[in-house]
Amino acid sequence: MNRKAPVKRTRAKQTRLSADDRRSEFVTKATELFADEGFGGGTRALARKLGVTQPLLYRYFPSKDDLIKEVYRKVYLGPLETGWEKLLSDRSRPLRVRLQEFYQAYTDAIFTRKWLRIYLYSGLKGLDINRWYVGMVKDKILSRIIRECRHDAGLATQSRPSAAELELAWVFHGGIFYYGVRRYIYEAPVLEDKAQMISDALDVFLAGFERLAENSDDRQRAPLKVVV
Amino acid sequence: MNRKAPVKRTRAKQTRLSADDRRSEFVTKATELFADEGFGGGTRALARKLGVTQPLLYRYFPSKDDLIKEVYRKVYLGPLETGWEKLLSDRSRPLRVRLQEFYQAYTDAIFTRKWLRIYLYSGLKGLDINRWYVGMVKDKILSRIIRECRHDAGLATQSRPSAAELELAWVFHGGIFYYGVRRYIYEAPVLEDKAQMISDALDVFLAGFERLAENSDDRQRAPLKVVV
DNA sequence: ATCTTTGGTGATCGGTCGATAAACTGGTTC
DNA sequence: GAACCAGTTTATCGACCGATCACCAAAGAT
Numbered sequence: 001m002n003r004k005a006p007v008k009r010t011r012a013k014q015t016r017l018s019a020d021d022r023r024s025e026f027v028t029k030a031t032e033l034f035a036d037e038g039f040g041g042g043t044r045a046l047a048r049k050l051g052v053t054q055p056l057l058y059r060y061f062p063s064k065d066d067l068i069k070e071v072y073r074k075v076y077l078g079p080l081e082t083g084w085e086k087l088l089s090d091r092s093r094p095l096r097v098r099l100q101e102f103y104q105a106y107t108d109a110i111f112t113r114k115w116l117r118i119y120l121y122s123g124l125k126g127l128d129i130n131r132w133y134v135g136m137v138k139d140k141i142l143s144r145i146i147r148e149c150r151h152d153a154g155l156a157t158q159s160r161p162s163a164a165e166l167e168l169a170w171v172f173h174g175g176i177f178y179y180g181v182r183r184y185i186y187e188a189p190v191l192e193d194k195a196q197m198i199s200d201a202l203d204v205f206l207a208g209f210e211r212l213a214e215n216s217d218d219r220q221r222a223p224l225k226v227v228v
Numbered sequence: 229m230n231r232k233a234p235v236k237r238t239r240a241k242q243t244r245l246s247a248d249d250r251r252s253e254f255v256t257k258a259t260e261l262f263a264d265e266g267f268g269g270g271t272r273a274l275a276r277k278l279g280v281t282q283p284l285l286y287r288y289f290p291s292k293d294d295l296i297k298e299v300y301r302k303v304y305l306g307p308l309e310t311g312w313e314k315l316l317s318d319r320s321r322p323l324r325v326r327l328q329e330f331y332q333a334y335t336d337a338i339f340t341r342k343w344l345r346i347y348l349y350s351g352l353k354g355l356d357i358n359r360w361y362v363g364m365v366k367d368k369i370l371s372r373i374i375r376e377c378r379h380d381a382g383l384a385t386q387s388r389p390s391a392a393e394l395e396l397a398w399v400f401h402g403g404i405f406y407y408g409v410r411r412y413i414y415e416a417p418v419l420e421d422k423a424q425m426i427s428d429a430l431d432v433f434l435a436g437f438e439r440l441a442e443n444s445d446d447r448q449r450a451p452l453k454v455v456v
Numbered sequence: 457a458t459c460t461t462t463g464g465t466g467a468t469c470g471g472t473c474g475a476t477a478a479a480c481t482g483g484t485t486c
Numbered sequence: 487g488a489a490c491c492a493g494t495t496t497a498t499c500g501a502c503c504g505a506t507c508a509c510c511a512a513a514g515a516t
Contacts, residue, residue, distance in 0.1 A: 016463055016512065038352065040268050042503060053465055055506080064504065117352065123414055124266065124348060134416050164428060167407070167419035171429045174406025175399035182398065185351055188362050191395040200392060201399045204436025211435045212428070242494055244482065250493080270473065281495055283476080292474065 015051065023060045025050055031071050035117040039068055039125070072129050075118045079109035088144045095152045096206065099145065103176060103198045106141075111180040111194070120185065142169040149206070153213040168212070172205045243279065251288045253278060259299050263345040267296055267353070300357050303346045307337035316372045323380045324434065327373065331404060331426045334369075339408040339422070348413065370397040377434070381441040396440070400433045 017025065029049045033041040043064055047054040061067040087102050110116065123130045146161040146169055161169075179197055182188045191197050245253065257277045261269040271292055275282040289295040315330050338344065351358045374389040374397055389397075407425055410416045419425050 011465065011510080014464055014510095014512070019463075022463075038266070038268075040266075043505090044503080052463095054504090055466085056464060058505065059463075120348060120352060123409075124345060126413075126415070130414060131416065134410070134414055163419045164424065167425050168428050168432065170410065170418075171400075171403035171407060171425070172432075173403075174410070175401075175403030178402025178406055179395075179399060181351075182362070182402070185354075186358060186362055187354065188359065190398075191391045196392065197395050197399070200396050200440070203440060204396065204400075205432060206436075207439045208432025208435045212431060242481075244493055247493080271475090272473080280493095282474090283496085284494060286475065287493075 012053070019060070022056075026057060026060055026067065027070050027074055030067055031075060031114060031118065034068070034071060034121065035114040038121050071118065072122060072127070075115060076129055076133055079115065081105070081109070085140055085144060088141070088148060091148075091151070095148050096202065098148070099202055099206075100195075100198060102141075103202070104195060107176065107180060107194060107198070111184060113184045116180055116184050120181075137173070138166065138170075142166060142173060145169055149209050150213070153210060155213060168209065172201065176201055247288070250284075254285060254288055254295065255298050255302055258295055259303060259342060259346065262296070262299055262349065263342040266349050299346065300350060300355070303343060304357055304361055307343065309333070309337070313368055313372060316369070316376060319376075319379070323376050324430065326376070327430055327434075328423075328426060330369075331430070332423060335404065335408060335422060335426070339412060341412045344408055344412050348409075365401070366394065366398075370394060370401060373397055377437050378441070381438060383441060396437065400429065404429055 026046070030041075030046055033046050033049060037045075043057050044054045047057060050056075057064075057067065061070070084102060084106070087105075088098055090098060110119070119130075119133075143161050143166070146165050147157045150157045176198065179190060179194070183190045254274070258269075258274055261274050261277060265273075271285050272282045275285060278284075285292075285295065289298070312330060312334070315333075316326055318326060338347070347358075347361075371389050371394070374393050375385045378385045404426065407418060407422070411418045
């Protein structure tokens with residue numbers, strides 16, 4: 001039936017972009033999509049967000065998995081700054097101030113709905129990049145914080161942080177991190193003033209670290225045992 | 229072709245269970261599956277874990293979503309104990325000991341790969357039951373801890389915990405929680421001795437809370453401002 | 457004005473998913 | 487031993503997913 005004049009279908013209007021622009025647009029919107037729906041989010045939904053058709057994705061990425069890797073790269077590496085290590089180690093300023101300033105900047109960088117969700121999703125997948133990030137936090141941030149705390153308490157700073165010290169720093173760090181999770185993932189009511197939360201947490205941490213440092217020798221020989 | 233004698237296909241051997249047993253087996257294995265692969269895990273993979281066929285699921289649950297809800301119920305409500313509140317409030321014993329004992333028991337209950345992964349997955353979905361759980365932690369655990377800490381520091385215990393106090397307790401609690409995440413989700417190297425980690429974290433928290441309590445009046449009138 | 461390049465679309469394929477209907481079978485009851 | 491019930495399987499449906507291919511049209515080059 002009707003074999004003549006192939007019905008001239010109205011084509012969807014094209015909005016042509018340069019290859020680079022389109023590619024980065026894919027990554028940007030994919031980050032949003034995957035943050036919202038997890039990495040199970042469909043390529044068609046992604047294309048809809050760009051106002052293009054789904055096959056176009058495959059002109060820029062060989063597979064969905066490659067797109068996902070690109071999203072990781074952008075999310076994990078994006079907010080990273082090189083100045084953090086120097087900021088933490090600048091002994092011309094009080095440790096308390098350095099820590100407050102660092103955590104202010106660090107949380108400004110990662111406390112977004114997008115970053116936290118992508119981070120948690122990738123953590124649940126057990127990806128290498130997640131392990132790399134955790135290692136980076138340990139080496140570049142926590143180890144340095146411990147060294148500075150030791151120096152501040154008049155202890156030796158040569159030896160590497162003990163496992164117990166590292167754990168202490170991790171609990172502190174994790175506590176602050178979890179504030180972001182409660183706020184931007186659970187969307188639970190939290191103390192609005194992030195700066196005050198950091199400040200209070202720092203007070204507790206520093207006061208506690210000092211007290212531990214005082215009897216650090218005793219602790220190493222006979223670790224505190226608690227009735228269980 | 230071959231219209232005669234409907235080929236007597238060899239049927240998969242049945243292992244018949246009582247309705248209750250089969251149902252709870254579905255929930256158990258579903259918990260494992262969803263913990264591993266998220267709630268996107270397929271019903272066919274689930275059936276394979278039970279050694280049955282996929283449609284059997286729908287004799288016990290109207291939909292996959294109902295199965296998921298059952299998994300939530302079991303996971304969230306399972307490890308909950310009623311004794312925790314009394315344990316925390318028993319002033320005949322030192323606060324330090326009570327807290328150590330409580331967090332020992334609490335982390336024994338929730339620090340499993342299964343529990344933590346289901347919890348995080350459901351948190352990312354923004355489910356009501358997750359909100360309920362967070363509220364429960366706040367009301368039943370953290371508020372009570374604050375009250376006991378106040379009592380221990382010789383402060384009034386009538387007024388409800390301030391937002392700042394709650395936040396302090398949350399950061400402490402979240403720090404301990406994050407230990408479980410690092411250990412069982414990131415599978416990162418952590419301090420093996422969980423009891424020591426709790427003990428150290430408690431030392432820091434209690435020492436810090438004491439110090440804050442000392443100038444609590446000052447803090448309320450003129451909250452500590454930090455150079456940013 | 458035409459050619460070439462390249463960003464973009466339409467159609468479609470094989471696979472997987474949740475869900476349904478109907479047939480089959482082991483065990484219990486009368 | 488016939489009838490029935492409950493647990494299980496086979497077969498299949500419609501929707502969706504990632505991926506591929508041939509084709510199309512807008513911009514730059516000649």
